[in-house]
Amino acid sequence: MGDPSRPALAASGTLSANVVRALVAEAVRRGLDESELRRRFAIPDETLSDVDARVGAELLVRLWSELPRMLGDDDFGLHLGENTAHTSLPLAARMYESYPTVGAGLAKLAEFHRVMNDLHPTIVERGAEVTHIRVRSKGTALVTPRHAMEFVFAWMLFTTRRTTGVEFFPRRMRLEHGRPRDTRELQRVFRCPVEFDSDCAEFTVANAVLDLPQKTADPALVEILESHARLLLGRLPDRSTFATRVKGAIVPLLRDGASIEAVARSMRLSERSVQRYLQQDGTTYADVLNEVRRSLAEAALRDSAASITEVAHSLGFSDQSAFHKAFTRWTTMTPGAFRKGAGAR
Numbered sequence: 001m002g003d004p005s006r007p008a009l010a011a012s013g014t015l016s017a018n019v020v021r022a023l024v025a026e027a028v029r030r031g032l033d034e035s036e037l038r039r040r041f042a043i044p045d046e047t048l049s050d051v052d053a054r055v056g057a058e059l060l061v062r063l064w065s066e067l068p069r070m071l072g073d074d075d076f077g078l079h080l081g082e083n084t085a086h087t088s089l090p091l092a093a094r095m096y097e098s099y100p101t102v103g104a105g106l107a108k109l110a111e112f113h114r115v116m117n118d119l120h121p122t123i124v125e126r127g128a129e130v131t132h133i134r135v136r137s138k139g140t141a142l143v144t145p146r147h148a149m150e151f152v153f154a155w156m157l158f159t160t161r162r163t164t165g166v167e168f169f170p171r172r173m174r175l176e177h178g179r180p181r182d183t184r185e186l187q188r189v190f191r192c193p194v195e196f197d198s199d200c201a202e203f204t205v206a207n208a209v210l211d212l213p214q215k216t217a218d219p220a221l222v223e224i225l226e227s228h229a230r231l232l233l234g235r236l237p238d239r240s241t242f243a244t245r246v247k248g249a250i251v252p253l254l255r256d257g258a259s260i261e262a263v264a265r266s267m268r269l270s271e272r273s274v275q276r277y278l279q280q281d282g283t284t285y286a287d288v289l290n291e292v293r294r295s296l297a298e299a300a301l302r303d304s305a306a307s308i309t310e311v312a313h314s315l316g317f318s319d320q321s322a323f324h325k326a327f328t329r330w331t332t333m334t335p336g337a338f339r340k341g342a343g344a345r
Helices: 018-029 034-041 045-049 057-071 076-083 090-097 102-111 146-164 184-190 219-235 242-256 260-266 271-280 285-303 308-314 320-331 335-344
Strands: 014-016 054-056 122-126 130-135 172-174 201-206
Touching: 014 018, 014 057, 018 034, 018 045, 018 057, 018 076, 018 090, 034 057, 054 057, 057 076, 057 146, 076 146, 076 184, 090 102, 090 146, 090 219, 102 122, 102 146, 102 320, 122 285, 122 320, 130 146, 146 184, 146 201, 242 260, 242 271, 242 285, 242 308, 260 271, 271 285, 285 308, 285 320, 285 335, 308 320, 308 335, 320 335
Parallel strands: none
Antiparallel strands: 014 054, 122 130, 130 201, 172 201
């Protein structure tokens, strides 16, 4: 018999139908017949008419796999992200661009990632000099197709250029798929070192990019978009995963550091099993621990009168300085600035 603690891997999840709308619109613009596309891919009518519709991941995998061949474009994802950054993914774009800085917009997209992609979370990790925007699908039930990931990174680049008016390039990119036969378009678009066959997809930029102000910021619209995003999240089914179980095991152990050894012991699993099952959920123990700490930190700073030092110790940080650095990396704000902003809302 198999290990009863091993999570069942879902063969599919759901994503925003806006991606399908963008793909079909681009294919039609390039000369393909919409009726034939609907028939060939069995696209329901509401997918193209309802901006809040959801689609199964299998449909998007087929579209991302077959449309490049049908159009004869081996860089289809790149070109779509470059040419339609202002029209594709309307909810994601409006949410992202409405925050005052690039970092704030990215943090909010990561928080509401399930609205766009119910399968693979987005992790934003700020270091001393650079920030990594990371998505991991290798080892999960559904690996992100090459053209889909290249579209996301191109969309991010050109959308940010539009919202800030600043022409920048990433410092580095990592991609899960193998090296294409021709990488000239990748170099033209991104102009940075690209690593293929990586364990995750990663877009690395200078921290200065996250601090750029967005000309499109709209505080009034932010409240409307967040309310709508929460409504959409509430409609999604619970996707209890092994990572969710690990989060539950971490919480009571946080004050003592919540090491992976201690968490594995509390779950009656080996450390190696925890690492392997988390990889199948598309994440790592470090990422899950950071998610728990960030969520609890934001709640404590927003809703309690505990001092920042007390919050730091309750989350297992050795001192306030370590917590300060971690919180700034997660949110691009200091704990004090976050508490002040939360109190003003």
